[in-house]
Amino acid sequence: MARWEPNAEGRLRTAAMELFLERGYDQTTVADIADRAGLTSRTFFRYFADKREVLFVSSKAFEQPVVDALEAAPADAPPMAAVAAALDAAAELIGANREHSRARQAVIDSSAELRERELIKLASLASALADGLRRRGVPDPQAGLAAETGIAILRVAFQRWREEAVERPLAEVMRASLADLTALVA
Amino acid sequence: MARWEPNAEGRLRTAAMELFLERGYDQTTVADIADRAGLTSRTFFRYFADKREVLFVSSKAFEQPVVDALEAAPADAPPMAAVAAALDAAAELIGANREHSRARQAVIDSSAELRERELIKLASLASALADGLRRRGVPDPQAGLAAETGIAILRVAFQRWREEAVERPLAEVMRASLADLTALVA
Numbered sequence: 001m002a003r004w005e006p007n008a009e010g011r012l013r014t015a016a017m018e019l020f021l022e023r024g025y026d027q028t029t030v031a032d033i034a035d036r037a038g039l040t041s042r043t044f045f046r047y048f049a050d051k052r053e054v055l056f057v058s059s060k061a062f063e064q065p066v067v068d069a070l071e072a073a074p075a076d077a078p079p080m081a082a083v084a085a086a087l088d089a090a091a092e093l094i095g096a097n098r099e100h101s102r103a104r105q106a107v108i109d110s111s112a113e114l115r116e117r118e119l120i121k122l123a124s125l126a127s128a129l130a131d132g133l134r135r136r137g138v139p140d141p142q143a144g145l146a147a148e149t150g151i152a153i154l155r156v157a158f159q160r161w162r163e164e165a166v167e168r169p170l171a172e173v174m175r176a177s178l179a180d181l182t183a184l185v186a
Numbered sequence: 187m188a189r190w191e192p193n194a195e196g197r198l199r200t201a202a203m204e205l206f207l208e209r210g211y212d213q214t215t216v217a218d219i220a221d222r223a224g225l226t227s228r229t230f231f232r233y234f235a236d237k238r239e240v241l242f243v244s245s246k247a248f249e250q251p252v253v254d255a256l257e258a259a260p261a262d263a264p265p266m267a268a269v270a271a272a273l274d275a276a277a278e279l280i281g282a283n284r285e286h287s288r289a290r291q292a293v294i295d296s297s298a299e300l301r302e303r304e305l306i307k308l309a310s311l312a313s314a315l316a317d318g319l320r321r322r323g324v325p326d327p328q329a330g331l332a333a334e335t336g337i338a339i340l341r342v343a344f345q346r347w348r349e350e351a352v353e354r355p356l357a358e359v360m361r362a363s364l365a366d367l368t369a370l371v372a
Contacts, residue, residue, distance in 0.1 A: 080371050112306075119305040120298075144342045145367050152334035160327050181331050182371045185266050185364075 009047045011037040016054040017100075020107045025114065052117045055104060057093070063125050066090045070132045079138045080178070083150035086129060087174045090154055095161065095170025102162050126151045153177045195233045197223040202240040203286075206293045211300065238303045241290060243279070249311050252276045256318045265324045266364070269336035272315060273360045276340060281347065281356025288348050312337045339363045 005011075015036035019028040030051050034041045048054045069089035073082035094101065108114040130147035138146065157177040161170045191197075201222035205214040216237050220227045234240045255275030259268040280287065294300040316333035324332065343363040347356045 078370075115309075116302045116306060119309055120302060123301075123305055141342050141346050141363060142366055142370060144345070145338065145363060146370055148338035148342055149335060149367060149371070152331065152338050156327050156330045156334055159330070177327060177331060178371075180328060181335060184264075184328060184332055185335070185368045185371055 005039055005043060008037070008039055008043055012039065012044055012047060013054055016051075017103060017107070020055075021103060025107055025111045052114055055107060055114065056117065056121055059121075059124065062090075062093055063121075063128055065093060066125065067128050067132045070129055071135065073136075075136070079133055079136075079142055079146040080149070082133065082136060083129065083146050084175070084178060086132075087150060087154060087157075087178070088171050091169070091171035091174050094158065098162060098167055101158075105162060122151050122155065125154075149181070153181060191225055191229060194223070194225055194229055198225065198230055198233060199240055202237075203289065203293070206241075207289060211293055211297045238300055241293060241300065242303065242307055245307075245310065248276075248279055249307075249314055251279065252311065253314050253318045256315055257321065259322075261322070265319055265322075265328055265332040266335070268319065268322060269315065269332050269339075270361070270364060272318075273336060273340060273343075273364070274357050277355070277357035277360050280344065284348060284353055287344075291348060308337050308341065311340075335367070339367060 012033060016028070016033045019032055019036055023032075028051075030044050031041050033051075033054065034044045044054075066086050066089045070082050070086040073085040077085070108118055126147045129150055130143045133143035133146055134140070153174060157170065157174040160177065161168065161173040164173070198219060202214070202219045205218055205222055209218075214237075216230050217227050219237075219240065220230045230240075252272045252275045256268045256272040259271040263271070294304055312333045315336055316329045319329035319332055320326070339360060343356065343360040346363065347354065347359040350359070
């Protein structure tokens with residue numbers, strides 16, 4: 001029987017970030033992470049499918065609430081307003097701690113396999129948002145375009161937020177990026 | 187000394203597509219592909235870094251001419267007009283043979299590692315387009331937003347073009363998708 005460990009997931013995530021920053025991602029094993037967290041590799045794999053996943057929020061904890069926000073937008077909201085509601089929800093979930101986001105991104109940028117995993121996660125979110133828009137009655141190609149555009153804004157705004165000299169709320173940077181895009185394509 | 191083989195690259199690409207469609211991507215080895223093409227694995231690796239690459243146009247043959255088209259747009263063209271010129275060039279390069287594009291996409295969609303490689307190629311193109319826009323004097327975040335939006339249009343339009351009942355030129359579908367996007371964010 002597995003022993004219940006208080007906050008095992010959080011301890012594994014913290015240990016992983018520490019080790020990735022100290023030694024580098026490639027030089028850190030799952031056994032190292034589990035050891036630093038005072039847990040076993042077996043426990044690690046109860047929470048994460050592989051070493052890469054320890055850097056990503058689960059789709060249940062991120063993609064699902066973002067899609068829920070899209071679906072909860074007023075029925076008569078135009079597609080990009082529903083996407084903006086989804087971006088607000090995303091900002092709330094990933095915009096809490098800028099120092100952590102910067103450190104995490106430095107790790108991701110250091111590894112081709114982490115960059116690939118990040119792109120897969122964003123493609124999955126784009127696909128889930130497009131499906132959500134279709135359920136709201138938005139036809140194709142508008143559903144796909146609005147969803148992909150939302151991801152483009154998320155990517156650019158998340159980077160802008162991490163790099164700006166003076167910190168602003170991520171939701172504000174997302175809204176500003178959407179306004180910039182509107183001006184660009186006008 | 188390596189013997190010169192006429193059109194070795196094209197023969198390897200054709201052999202690879204045949205085998206991927208016959209047996210599946212995972213069940214085909216580089217040796218199988220070389221054998222079908224009447225060449226050696228060593229020749230394969232002179233043209234492609236790995237098995238995945240045989241399905242992708244080289245960056246010299248695709249990314250570079252697309253960025254060149256962006257840079258060749260009139261100096262006073264607004265950012266999205268320069269992106270539209272890049273999309274025209276992309277359409278010319280990848281819109282020649284719809285049946286081939288459909289078969290190729292079916293192979294890519296069958297394999298997680300191929301989908302990852304496709305996302306990496308598009309991210310690389312987005313980054314190159316953003317750099318090209320910065321060289322044109324477009325500031326950030328507009329450069330990043332216009333580039334990412336261009337890739338969103340490319341993805342959606344390329345899929346739309348492959349799937350439409352009646353074939354239209356890809357450049358026309360790209361322009362229509364850009365117009366749809368403009369209406370969406372207006």
